[in-house]
Amino acid sequence: MTTDTTKTTDGPTPSRRSLIGWGGAGLALGAAAAGGAVAMTRTGNDVDPAGAETGAAIAFHGAHQAGIATPVQDRLHFASFDVKTDDRAEFVQMLKDWTAAARRMTAGHAVGEGAYGGLAEAPPDDTGEALGLKPSRLTLTIGFGPSLFEKYGEKFGLTGLRPEALVDLPEFPGDNLEKARSDGDLCIQACADDPQVAVHAIRNLARIGFGKVAVRWSQLGFGKTSSTTPDAQTPRNLMGFKDGTRNIAGTEPDRLKKFVWVGEDEGPAWMAGGSYLVARRIRMNIETWDRTSLQEQEDVFGRDKGEGAPVGKAKERDEPFLKAMKPDAHVRLAHPDSNGGITLLRRGYSFTDGTDGLGRLEAGLFFLAYQRDVRKGFIPVQHSLARSDALNEYIQHVSSAVFAVPPGVRDKDDWWGRALFSKEV
Numbered sequence: 001m002t003t004d005t006t007k008t009t010d011g012p013t014p015s016r017r018s019l020i021g022w023g024g025a026g027l028a029l030g031a032a033a034a035g036g037a038v039a040m041t042r043t044g045n046d047v048d049p050a051g052a053e054t055g056a057a058i059a060f061h062g063a064h065q066a067g068i069a070t071p072v073q074d075r076l077h078f079a080s081f082d083v084k085t086d087d088r089a090e091f092v093q094m095l096k097d098w099t100a101a102a103r104r105m106t107a108g109h110a111v112g113e114g115a116y117g118g119l120a121e122a123p124p125d126d127t128g129e130a131l132g133l134k135p136s137r138l139t140l141t142i143g144f145g146p147s148l149f150e151k152y153g154e155k156f157g158l159t160g161l162r163p164e165a166l167v168d169l170p171e172f173p174g175d176n177l178e179k180a181r182s183d184g185d186l187c188i189q190a191c192a193d194d195p196q197v198a199v200h201a202i203r204n205l206a207r208i209g210f211g212k213v214a215v216r217w218s219q220l221g222f223g224k225t226s227s228t229t230p231d232a233q234t235p236r237n238l239m240g241f242k243d244g245t246r247n248i249a250g251t252e253p254d255r256l257k258k259f260v261w262v263g264e265d266e267g268p269a270w271m272a273g274g275s276y277l278v279a280r281r282i283r284m285n286i287e288t289w290d291r292t293s294l295q296e297q298e299d300v301f302g303r304d305k306g307e308g309a310p311v312g313k314a315k316e317r318d319e320p321f322l323k324a325m326k327p328d329a330h331v332r333l334a335h336p337d338s339n340g341g342i343t344l345l346r347r348g349y350s351f352t353d354g355t356d357g358l359g360r361l362e363a364g365l366f367f368l369a370y371q372r373d374v375r376k377g378f379i380p381v382q383h384s385l386a387r388s389d390a391l392n393e394y395i396q397h398v399s400s401a402v403f404a405v406p407p408g409v410r411d412k413d414d415w416w417g418r419a420l421f422s423k424e425v
Contacts, residue, residue: 055134080184146173221349273407281399302329
């Protein structure tokens, strides 16, 4: 990322950093986008067919937030935050500061005046580890959790604005959730093709939010396990099987409208054009799986391991004959035909977090799924899977969260959550 301190069409850039630093009280923020210096590859449908592997920038502004239907990048840094301030004005200013920083980072620029060249007596505006790196298709996506409305509804003027679809997820059979690694008042999903770019983004937003929010938990991910570009090779999960076949594509506006984007008549106006995100950390019992026969592995999934073809078929994308699979096969139970047509847009990532102290890999899938309504999407599907999925012998859900993801930032005067916080209190 490059340092850019010149004035742009997005507004004035402060001439010098104040001693209280970027995001401090009363600091006028420069919300500069790339101004044409970097190729923008996002379109109205969140599709960037030309820039998938070029390191180019994905446009920050749009009807929907980037990072949902956008072609899935290779790396993830996901962070859940707890709010630490009761001051509504302070929290709203932080959201504006975050938006300004996100606009710059996704365009390939450093935050504020950058990592060097400012006052020697003050901390730099940017931490500096992304200097010289390409934008790497960085997307930053924000969501608001149920607890934000529960704890701060009255103080922040949010009473009556919690969407009915933003429900607390039930406890499913087999769940072994870690409370400290679940839930959160708000989240940021950073996706990029360079892990350092993604980590840099979360680090700087956390720094800007210091005193107003604090990281509750976070997750690094690699090797996307689902794709929103079906013409590309389907990725594999850590069990070695292709994942995300027939996932919703960014080039399918009709399916996105039907299954992902919230309609204008579906809840509070501030969510129109947004979506709902479910995040689940799924631990895989890798050692047990690795000692399982190939035939059983294929029976568990309902696909062959080499091609990814459904049972009895030759090619991965052949229409599956569900009744040819075992009754508890994962594909059979998760398929829309077994769930009244329910379809989720998945953006999951693999993770490995060392060992568990017993010589076993701490590894698995960080599941991310977007939908129009959690009550009609993830919850009924997961109830079905939790009851009888053969895969349950080899996995366990250990972290869980749900967030309302508002629509996109429309232009240089817009900011994350503006419609939600438009009411004066």
